[in-house]
Amino acid sequence: MSAQSAKNADLTTVIGLEVHVQLETDTKIFCGCPTEPTDEPNTQTCPVCLGLPGALPVLNEAAVEAAVKVGKAIDADIPEETRFHRKNYFYPDLPKNFQITQYDEPVCADGELEISVGGERRTVGIRRAHLEEDPGSLQHVGGNIDNADYTLVNYNRAGTPLMEIVTKPDFREPEETRAFLEKLEEVLEYLGVFDASRDGSLRIDANLSLVPSDEVDDDGSIGTDVLDSANRTEVKNISSHKGAETALQYEEGRQKDLMRRGKAVEQETRHFNETHGSTVSMRSKEEEKDYRYFEEADLPPLQVSHWKDEISIPELPDARRERFQDEYGLSDEAASKLTSTKQVADFYEDVASEYDADLAATWVADELLGELNYRDMAVTDVEGRLDEVKRLVELVAADDITAKNAKEVVLRGMLDDGDAPDDIVEREDLGKTDADAVAAAVAEAIEENPDAVADYEDGDDGAINFLVGQVMGKTGGSADPGTVNQKLRAALDE
Amino acid sequence: MSDDIFITRETVEGADDGPLADTTVAVKDNISTEGVRTTCGSEMLADYVPPYDATVVSRLKEAGATIVGKTNMDEFGMGTTTETSAFGATENPVAPGHVPGGSSGGSAAAVAAGEADVALGSDTGGSIRCPAAFCGVAGIKPTYGVVSRYGLVAYANSLEQIGPLAPTVEEAAALLDVIAGPDPKDATTRDPERSAPYVDAADGDVDGMTVGVPTELVDGADEGVLETFEDALDDLRAQGVEVVDVSLESVEYAVQAYYVIAMSEASSNLARFDGVRYGNSGGYDGNWNEVFGEAREEGFGAEVKRRVLLGTYALSAGYHDKYYKQAQNARAWVKQDFDEAFADVDVLASPTMPVPPMALGESLSDPLTMYLADANTVPVNLADLPAVSVPAGETDGLPVGMQFVAPAFDEATAIRAASALD
Ligand SMILES: [Zn+2]
Numbered sequence: 001m002s003a004q005s006a007k008n009a010d011l012t013t014v015i016g017l018e019v020h021v022q023l024e025t026d027t028k029i030f031c032g033c034p035t036e037p038t039d040e041p042n043t044q045t046c047p048v049c050l051g052l053p054g055a056l057p058v059l060n061e062a063a064v065e066a067a068v069k070v071g072k073a074i075d076a077d078i079p080e081e082t083r084f085h086r087k088n089y090f091y092p093d094l095p096k097n098f099q100i101t102q103y104d105e106p107v108c109a110d111g112e113l114e115i116s117v118g119g120e121r122r123t124v125g126i127r128r129a130h131l132e133e134d135p136g137s138l139q140h141v142g143g144n145i146d147n148a149d150y151t152l153v154n155y156n157r158a159g160t161p162l163m164e165i166v167t168k169p170d171f172r173e174p175e176e177t178r179a180f181l182e183k184l185e186e187v188l189e190y191l192g193v194f195d196a197s198r199d200g201s202l203r204i205d206a207n208l209s210l211v212p213s214d215e216v217d218d219d220g221s222i223g224t225d226v227l228d229s230a231n232r233t234e235v236k237n238i239s240s241h242k243g244a245e246t247a248l249q250y251e252e253g254r255q256k257d258l259m260r261r262g263k264a265v266e267q268e269t270r271h272f273n274e275t276h277g278s279t280v281s282m283r284s285k286e287e288e289k290d291y292r293y294f295e296e297a298d299l300p301p302l303q304v305s306h307w308k309d310e311i312s313i314p315e316l317p318d319a320r321r322e323r324f325q326d327e328y329g330l331s332d333e334a335a336s337k338l339t340s341t342k343q344v345a346d347f348y349e350d351v352a353s354e355y356d357a358d359l360a361a362t363w364v365a366d367e368l369l370g371e372l373n374y375r376d377m378a379v380t381d382v383e384g385r386l387d388e389v390k391r392l393v394e395l396v397a398a399d400d401i402t403a404k405n406a407k408e409v410v411l412r413g414m415l416d417d418g419d420a421p422d423d424i425v426e427r428e429d430l431g432k433t434d435a436d437a438v439a440a441a442v443a444e445a446i447e448e449n450p451d452a453v454a455d456y457e458d459g460d461d462g463a464i465n466f467l468v469g470q471v472m473g474k475t476g477g478s479a480d481p482g483t484v485n486q487k488l489r490a491a492l493d494e
Numbered sequence: 495m496s497d498d499i500f501i502t503r504e505t506v507e508g509a510d511d512g513p514l515a516d517t518t519v520a521v522k523d524n525i526s527t528e529g530v531r532t533t534c535g536s537e538m539l540a541d542y543v544p545p546y547d548a549t550v551v552s553r554l555k556e557a558g559a560t561i562v563g564k565t566n567m568d569e570f571g572m573g574t575t576t577e578t579s580a581f582g583a584t585e586n587p588v589a590p591g592h593v594p595g596g597s598s599g600g601s602a603a604a605v606a607a608g609e610a611d612v613a614l615g616s617d618t619g620g621s622i623r624c625p626a627a628f629c630g631v632a633g634i635k636p637t638y639g640v641v642s643r644y645g646l647v648a649y650a651n652s653l654e655q656i657g658p659l660a661p662t663v664e665e666a667a668a669l670l671d672v673i674a675g676p677d678p679k680d681a682t683t684r685d686p687e688r689s690a691p692y693v694d695a696a697d698g699d700v701d702g703m704t705v706g707v708p709t710e711l712v713d714g715a716d717e718g719v720l721e722t723f724e725d726a727l728d729d730l731r732a733q734g735v736e737v738v739d740v741s742l743e744s745v746e747y748a749v750q751a752y753y754v755i756a757m758s759e760a761s762s763n764l765a766r767f768d769g770v771r772y773g774n775s776g777g778y779d780g781n782w783n784e785v786f787g788e789a790r791e792e793g794f795g796a797e798v799k800r801r802v803l804l805g806t807y808a809l810s811a812g813y814h815d816k817y818y819k820q821a822q823n824a825r826a827w828v829k830q831d832f833d834e835a836f837a838d839v840d841v842l843a844s845p846t847m848p849v850p851p852m853a854l855g856e857s858l859s860d861p862l863t864m865y866l867a868d869a870n871t872v873p874v875n876l877a878d879l880p881a882v883s884v885p886a887g888e889t890d891g892l893p894v895g896m897q898f899v900a901p902a903f904d905e906a907t908a909i910r911a912a913s914a915l916d
Pocket of ligand 1: 028031032033046
């Protein structure tokens with residue numbers, strides 16, 4: 001039975017991803033131009049990235065170093081030697097009308113990445129990851145590339161190092177791709193080779209096909225002949241994790257619908273329309289692209305096998321999560337939250353080194369991340385103010401303010417109004433009454449309420465609550481009720 | 495009668511002093527000169543003014559040279575006669591009515607006519623040695639990696655090198671000393687150990703040297719050329735050289751392999767000339783793809799189109815293995831053949847060109863004959879080796895050049911052998 005005639009109930013979705021990430025290096029991959037984005041078009045260019053006649057590429061080894069870091073992080077094979085090829089095709093954003101990329105000798109091959117979907121951990125195979133140069137960018141005025149009045153070309157982006165990461169067709173649900181992309185981005189950020197906040201730093205092509213479920217082996221693998229016989233669509237123009245999930249959900253539904261109606265899925269390239277959350281067929285005049293790959297003779301092969309040993313990478317999220325559980329006695333959930341980004345994890349360790357690890361976990365994982373999440377903010381939005389958050393934890397740890405006030409008044413005030421914690425404490429008069437004041441209030445309450453004292457001494461434990469209330473009243477509510485309770489009992493039991 | 499030598503005449507003064515102070519240099523028009531248009535002999539680049547200097551041009555300026563102009567050449571280096579230039583042919587100054595050879599015909603003619611003391615050319619498959627031979631001057635094609643290609647507009651980037659042309663081997667070697675050496679802007683440059691300047695090797699001291707003559711590069715050559723070549727060998731024998739026959743079986747495939755590789759690389763190197771920034775970009779109808787096609791149709795000459803199309807074909811799916819990969823295998827074999835030959839001899843000698851200079855207009859309509867004239871020069875590019883062409887005499891009043899090929903990075907040996915004929 002072919003996939004085309006199968007009933008939907010018998011179909012398994014097969015998805016693979018090609019993820020392009022811009023590697024964060026100071027300069028471009030084949031010249032010395034800066035990679036920092038700028039609004040002035042065509043200002044960060046030189047003969048090399050403009051592809052001027054006679055200019056030659058020289059490999060920026062920092063890009064290779066970043067690629068080897070990624071290779072180590074995904075446990076990929078780093079070959080003895082890596083080299084570059086030319087991918088030949090005409091397109092107005094390509095300065096040379098060919099792209100320098102890697103073909104049969106990529107810098108990383110055969111890696112994997114562990115992801116967590118619905119609390120279950122799974123491994124996604126990574127076929128290869130290679131380096132290439134980013135093209136320039138186009139601005140079509142008055143239409144799209146086929147009917148614009150004119151098109152402006154900006155070469156600032158041309159030559160930004162890109163890494164293309166190609167997964168095996170290991171995804172079975174669109175949701176899984178989102179988990180993968182989140183994890184990948186997290187790892188890349190941990191490695192310090194990627195800046196998610198940069199516009200266009202992540203671009204995704206996804207392919208999806210449906211195969212008969214009875215062709216799926218018990219271990220979940222699918223034979224290449226089965227995959228080859230299923231018609232695949234490739235979805236381009238995806239630029240976010242959410243977008244990947246949406247595009248693939250749409251595509252999965254569209255293909256199932258076609259099959260339900262007995263129609264064939266066409267093997268084609270489709271364009272993701274982010275606004276509508278749908279995919280549309282691209283004009284398929286170039287059915288089978290022939291890129292005429294051949295060696296880039298201007299770049300000699302690079303020996304990289306020894307780089308793997310020489311380049312070290314920081315502790316990665318999975319290892320750090322496990323260490324947080326062991327070292328700080330955190331739950332899996334708390335440890336996962338605290339290792340979600342390197343910045344959060346670093347901040348947590350900074351706080352935990354000075355204050356109680358549990359208190360630090362509560363304040364970083366629950367209070368700070370919770371309040372940020374509620375405001376649709378991320379740690380990156382307050383990265384300049386982490387010292388203030390730490391000061392807030394210090395105030396709580398020193399018992400200078402109540403936890404309740406710290407969260408509800410100080411932290412929220414910090415995030416909403418941008419004030420410093422000490423200013424809020426002073427302005428709102430949140431400073432906890434000091435021990436002497438509490439002791440004085442306790443003495444006063446005992447002296448002023450002989451009846452209640454007598455009831456307590458007669459064994460009426462409820463009387464203590466009345467006295468606590470009196471002390472709280474005298475201290476304007478700033479004292480800690482538990483402490484007051486203790487102090488009253490101590491005084492009365494003397 | 496030298497109006498046809500330069501595409502652009504423009505004087506650029508170098509530093510006040512240096513080894514080339516008081517020396518005038520003509521520069522082939524595919525070598526980028528800041529502020530001076532660099533056309534590659536093509537309509538496509540008729541208005542292109544580079545914003546930067548090629549590394550060799552910077553080195554000329556630092557050495558105090560005076561650049562006198564940009565010389566005519568076959569369009570993008572694709573030719574053996576300088577007749578494919580969009581700016582017209584150049585007449586051979588020492589053999590009127592004949593071509594100066596190519597593709598660096600303007601540079602050789604400039605030296606032969608005394609328009610410049612020395613010149614720079616580029617050699618992809620013989621483009622320095624052929625015009626040197628045809629114009630009766632000396633020319634050096636360095637080992638791949640000895641001279642920076644930064645700023646040399648690429649035709650076939652795995653094969654070509656910039657090199658000097660001069661009245662004598664000694665002067666050519668002195669110019670090579672100025673332009674050679676590693677360049678951080680060209681990742682393929684090397685820094686070979688050199689005990690002395692190249693010019694020191696031009697001492698003509700060949701006593702005791704063994705010169706191998708590859709029979710495959712002599713068989714089939716023009717009779718007059720062979721006579722001149724044999725006379726030159728006798729001259730060398732008289733100076734103490736031992737001449738032995740050697741065999742390079744692989745060179746039978748060299749011309750085919752060379753053209754497949756050169757055209758394949760050319761199809762990619764010339765892709766950037768699409769009318770957006772070079773050539774005519776306006777006035778066409780259709781989408782960008784059609785506009786690119788129109789601009790290329792209009793901007794390129796027939797020989798360039800022929801080579802770009804053949805190269806595209808050779809790299810295409812289904813043909814890549816049959817042509818491009820086979821050609822790479824042949825290239826490896828040619829290299830190996832030369833290596834083996836150098837186990838027994840110090841240097842190899844052959845006529846530079848198997849024929850004397852063709853009459854103007856004679857070969858333009860017959861590309862295959864033109865390609866076969868490169869039989870003796872292209873194996874050297876396939877093997878990345880250094881070679882020198884030196885005037886060996888004349889046949890019927892037409893210059894004949896003799897080529898000396900040495901092991902990789904051993905320019906000195908080829909220069910020494912050739913200088914014995916200076
Ligand atoms: Zn640049």
